Amino acid sequence: MKPIQKEDLNQEIFDIYDEYVHSKINRRDFVNRLSVYAVGGLTVSSIMGFLLPNYAAAKRYTMEDDRLFSEYVEYDSPKGAGKMRGLLTRPAGQTGKLPGVLVVHENRGLNPYIEDTAHQAALDGFIAFAPDALTPFGGYPGTDDEGRTMQATRDREEMLQDFIAGYEMLVKHEGCTGKVGVVGFCFGGWISNMMAARIPELPASVPFYGGQASAEDVPGINAALQLHFAELDTRVNEGWPAYEEALKANNKNYEVHFYPGVNHGFHNHSTPRYDKEAAELAWGRTIAFFRDMLK
Structure with a gap:
């Protein structure tokens, strides 16, 4: 066949x-x-x-990639979840400090695609950290179905606080300049929007097809936003007009990009929703944005 x-x-x-x-x-x-x-x-x-997802076929980078220095590190959860864990990765041989990028996963934990995304950010010249919200359960379980089930049992506000704590850890890291942006996908897109609303000093946030912050949260946004949406993603896109209206009403700094003919998850190279052209364009815009905003 x-x-x-x-x-x-x-x-x-x-x-x-x-x-x-x-x-x-x-x-x-x-x-x-x-x-x-x-x-x-x-x-x-x-x-x-x-x-x-076919992670085995799609995997791009490993922990042994000699272009990178990668390790799993722990930090404290502020909401009583104990120690959180995530992937920290940066260019190998880097001696000076680098701006940071927090990479926030989808609704299924720190899977191989998100790890690849963190490694790519490191290859693009950043120190990147990708926390795993499933750490209290032992971490990403190896399949997305199990990961979704596990993540659904966690409180979203508690997970948001855990990612904010991951951001604060990266800001203070000895290899970081203290300038850190956040990029997130799907659930991570919502986290990226909410971190912009909750962290006054956050310089830049890049949500990919993420749920929007509420109109009540928008006044608290100081970060520059770069938002990416898939044209065929009607579920997420229906919230954009109200969000844009609130951003405009509060004179917020944002830019938005819609990618024609692609689905939610178009950046995820492990599934057939992946669209190479749109993904590369969106990621190129993301890196250029961070290079500009995290100086």
Whole structure:
């Protein structure tokens, strides 16, 4: 049987997948709804196998990459979760201090894609830190399904405080200039918006297709924002007009980019929602933004 290609699947399948990965439907409903599309040589199992992340094939960097100095470090949770853990990575051989980037994962813990993103930020000239909100459960469990289930049991406000504490740890790190920005994806996009509202000294925040801060939170934003949205991501995008109205009303510094014809998660190179052109453009904009704002 010919391998499935992205163009073999219609948009409804990607929309169903989006509902599943954001816990709007359970696995049984996911399978049942996909069965409608199991025609013309497609099977439910083959569709699922194509949609779900393939980290082994997509992994770009390892802890042993000689271009990087990478380690897992711990820091204290301010909300009683004990020690938190995350990936700290920076260019190998770096002697001077670098600006920092906090990388915030999706709704499933510190998976290999987010680790790759932190490593890429380091290769782009930053000291990057990617905390794992699943540390209280032993960390990312190895599969996204288990990770989502685990993360759903944690309080969002407590996780936000844990990421803020990770930011504060990076600001004080001996290898950091003290200038730190945040980039986050999906759930991490919401965290990025909320960190902008909660941390008065935050210089820059880059949410990728993340839930927006409330209008009541917007006055507290001092950070410059660069926001990235996928055209086909109607679930997240419906909150943008009200958010933009609040940003404008409060004279906030922001820029926004919409990427045509792509889905939520287009930056994630481990799933078929990945769009190479849009992902590279968005990441290039992100790095240029941080280089400008974290001087």
